[in-house]
Amino acid sequence: MHNYPTLLSATTTITSAAATANSLQESNANTGSKAEAEAVPFTLEEEEEEEEDVTTSVHLRGGGGAGGLLLSPAYLQNVKVLSYFALWYLLNVMYNIYNKKLMNVLPLPASIGTVQLFVGAVYSHMKWISKISKGPKLTGEGKVAVKRVGAYHGAGQMLSIVSMGAGPVSFTHIVKALEPFFSALVSALAFGKWMKPQVYATLIPVVGGVGYACLKETSFSWLQFNCAMGSNVAFALRAVMSKLAMTMPNIGENLGPTNLFGVVTTYAFIYSIPAALLLEGKSLASMWNAALAEKTPNQLAIATVVSGLLHYLNNEVMYLALSNVHPVTLAVGNTMKRVFIIVASVLVFRNPVSPKAAIGSAVGISGVLLYSLTKQYYEKLEAIEAEAARNKSPPRFRARANSRVTFRKSMSQRK
Secondary structure: OOOHHHHHHHHHHHHHHHHHHHHHHHHHHHHHHHHHHHHOOHHHHHHHHHHHHHHOOOEEOOOOOOOEEEEOOOHHHHHHHHHHHHHHHHHHHHHHHHHHHHHHOOOHHHHHHHHHHHHHHHHHHHHHHHHOOOOOOOOHHHHHHHHHHHHHHHHHHHHHHHHHHHOHHHHHHHHHHHHHHHHHHHHHHHHOOOOOOOHHOHHHHHHHHOOOHHHOOOOOOOOHHHHHHHHHHHHHHHHHHHHHHHHHOOOOOOOOOOHHHHHHHHHHHHHHHHHHHHHHHHHHHHHHHOOOOOOOOOHHHHHHHHHHHHHHHHHHHHHHHHHHOHHHHHHHHHHHHHHHHHHHHHHHHOOOOHHHHHHHHHHHHHHHHHHHHHHHHHHHHHHHHHHHHHHHHHHHHHHHHHHHHHHHHHHHHHH
């Protein structure tokens, strides 16, 4: 079992820095929004008018020359989101490999999953106690919402880790490539906004490809398949309900993406304890003693803690990504991430993948890419149509909107 202390420390530092930067950005945005709201109330159309009049950018100069590189806010936002996704992929690959090696020695997936949630809960509370980040304060309504997310997160974690323990890691992630399908359905039901039929049609090759890969998988296991499918549903619900919680006006204080995930992990740990005791309580002692034949107690304890930290950090970065993208976009990125996990698991564990299963996986993953491009295309069309409709508004309304924007700008300058 490999030792990752240096790399884990580096990724922890990067994650904390990213979380701090994201929190500062949210704080500045909230402060600015509050000041504007106190000046003059305005509608969404008026806010969009102001965005057209004012262009914000960052001017970076190098070497003292007269030239420079003009970076738009949209470009910087894309760089930030891509950075979150890259770090998320790295941590997730590390977690899946390290976790599978641990379960090969200690085959107690439900207990290991519960301990991993415990490690994440301790990590987040240590940040709050040490004042690295401000502790969250939940309202009554916020507690209800976060508890619901915690239940989905705990269920998804349990089902995923049981699935990975029941067979090859690659097969679990082939099945979990179906997550965009469930995410699209849950997102539509939760937000009440359905996408174009053409977008949903692109999910057909995703479902078909994954289904074909599963049928041709030589190491097929119903337990592994059903648990992976169940985790798809649980994590789709977690993503959508987390997004709704992030947009709630009165959920509480100090509840940025990382703090929200810390509270979610705490509730998930509490909910996972009964499940772990029910499933593995009787075999826990015997399995632990059997594992001591291969590893020392310290090695097993360290391996469990490291896997817990990797699990928490990769999900914390995922929450940072979720705060900047649509839940379905996150599900698509999650599916593309599985390509790296499948390749890494095949290289590390030497699990054979049949040619037909590889073809099915390729079709499914290609369908995910097609889905992403199609969704983006129709979203741009809708934005263009909305812009055209807004520009057709009566001149009197546009003049009134512009006058209010000018007044707000002058008030801002006086402050």
